Amino acid sequence: MDFFDTRLYGLEPYIPGEQPKSIKGLVKLNTNESPFPPSKRAIKAGRAAAKRLHLYSDPTASVLIGAIACAVGVDTECVAVGNGSDEVLAFLTAGFCQNGMIINDITYGFYKVLAKLYNVNKTVVPVREDFSIEVDDYLGKSGTVFIANPNAPTGLYLGLDKIERLLCQDESRLVVVDEAYIDFGGESAVALLPKHPNLVVTRTFSKSRSLAGGRLGFVVASKQIIDGFMRVKNSFHPYNVGTVTQQMGIAAVLDTAYFDYTRGVVINNREAMKDGLRALGFTVLDSKTNFLFVSPPDGNGKRLYDELRKRAVLVRYFEGDRLSPYCRITVGSDKQSAFVLKCAAEIYG
Numbered sequence: 281m282d283f284f285d286t287r288l289y290g291l292e293p294y295i296p297g298e299q300p301k302s303i304k305g306l307v308k309l310n311t312n313e314s315p316f317p318p319s320k321r322a323i324k325a326g327r328a329a330a331k332r333l334h335l336y337s338d339p340t341a342s343v344l345i346g347a348i349a350c351a352v353g354v355d356t357e358c359v360a361v362g363n364g365s366d367e368v369l370a371f372l373t374a375g376f377c378q379n380g381m382i383i384n385d386i387t388y389g390f391y392k393v394l395a396k397l398y399n400v401n402k403t404v405v406p407v408r409e410d411f412s413i414e415v416d417d418y419l420g421k422s423g424t425v426f427i428a429n430p431n432a433p434t435g436l437y438l439g440l441d442k443i444e445r446l447l448c449q450d451e452s453r454l455v456v457v458d459e460a461y462i463d464f465g466g467e468s469a470v471a472l473l474p475k476h477p478n479l480v481v482t483r484t485f486s487k488s489r490s491l492a493g494g495r496l497g498f499v500v501a502s503k504q505i506i507d508g509f510m511r512v513k514n515s516f517h518p519y520n521v522g523t524v525t526q527q528m529g530i531a532a533v534l535d536t537a538y539f540d541y542t543r544g545v546v547i548n549n550r551e552a553m554k555d556g557l558r559a560l561g562f563t564v565l566d567s568k569t570n571f572l573f574v575s576p577p578d579g580n581g582k583r584l585y586d587e588l589r590k591r592a593v594l595v596r597y598f599e600g601d602r603l604s605p606y607c608r609i610t611v612g613s614d615k616q617s618a619f620v621l622k623c624a625a626e627i628y629g
């Protein structure tokens with residue numbers, strides 16, 4: 281690693297789920313994308329925007345931010361956007377983790393990578409035996425809390441009363457609630473913002489808005505926090521969200537009918553798949569996301585992954601003591617969900 285910064289020798293980059301070159305014939309349920317294409321209105325807006333690509337994108341993303349603020353029910357000053365919520369999380373790590381970062385041992389794998397990249401001390405809070413997060417375990421710990429709610433890869437959701445208790449434990453401690461999956465049944469912590477200035481909420485268009493490839497995420501927080509966030513953003517990349525993505529994002533936010541229809545289908549399929557798998561003897565955690573965290577009857581997650589793979593179904597398997605009995609399966613279309621159940625019956629029936 282000639283010339284490479286020695287401080288980064290220990291960096292272990294986040295490993296995203298496999299993105300095969302061709303998904304023809306493949307049931308791709310490994311990275312929690314939407315089974316639905318973007319809204320037709322978004323595609324139309326994206327095409328029109330392509331004609332303006334000789335010009336830079338709007339660095340303030342003002343129209344997009346206006347649309348998001350309106351949808352979420354906050355002032356425009358309380359919203360900022362990023363190139364995916366991964367970039368939003370990176371800016372928060374770079375700018376708001378002076379006292380360190382507090383994360384769970386089982387959560388989104390990117391947080392710990394960011395801590396390392398930005399040289400931030402990290403404190404790890406183990407989740408309980410049943411994968412639940414116990415708010416009392418955060419008492420007396422200092423640093424910025426990063427918590428995915430619902431959590432990944434478990435899918436478990438923490439009620440707002442618990443989030444509020446976390447916020448109240450220490451009002452000088454910032455709490456970042458990563459709500460990548462909130463549109464699939466949970467209640468957003470944005471409602472707590474007026475009472476809790478130490479709250480930051482992040483969201484993405486990648487899961488519930490069918491725009492994973494567009495790379496769009498956003499953050500909701502107090503005006504003061506957004507000001508700090510913008511200082512980091514404008515010191516890193518002022519044009520962080522491209523023109524096509526901004527326009528598609530605006531149209532996607534406005535197409536509420538499509539948003540509600542698509543997430544409704546996913547929620548229904550999730551519940552049906554949960555019941556179907558449980559009937560086959562699987563352990564399935566309750567999920568408020570677009571995926572299920574499941575363990576087959578023999579408790580062998582790797583075998584489930586391999587057997588599904590043989591049948592052209594791609595899911596996510598995580599190594600490690602506590603995760604290896606499980607696989608994470610994205611909830612897809614009606615057809616995809618039915619196929620997964622059919623395969624599971626074939627393998628374990």
Ligand SMILES: *Cc1c(COP(=O)(O)O)cnc(C)c1O
Nearest residue numbers: 364365366388428460484486497
């Ligand atoms: C998918 C995901 C993200 C990242 O989303 P992008 O907007 O695509 O970068 C962030 N947090 C969690 C928990 C996720 O699952």
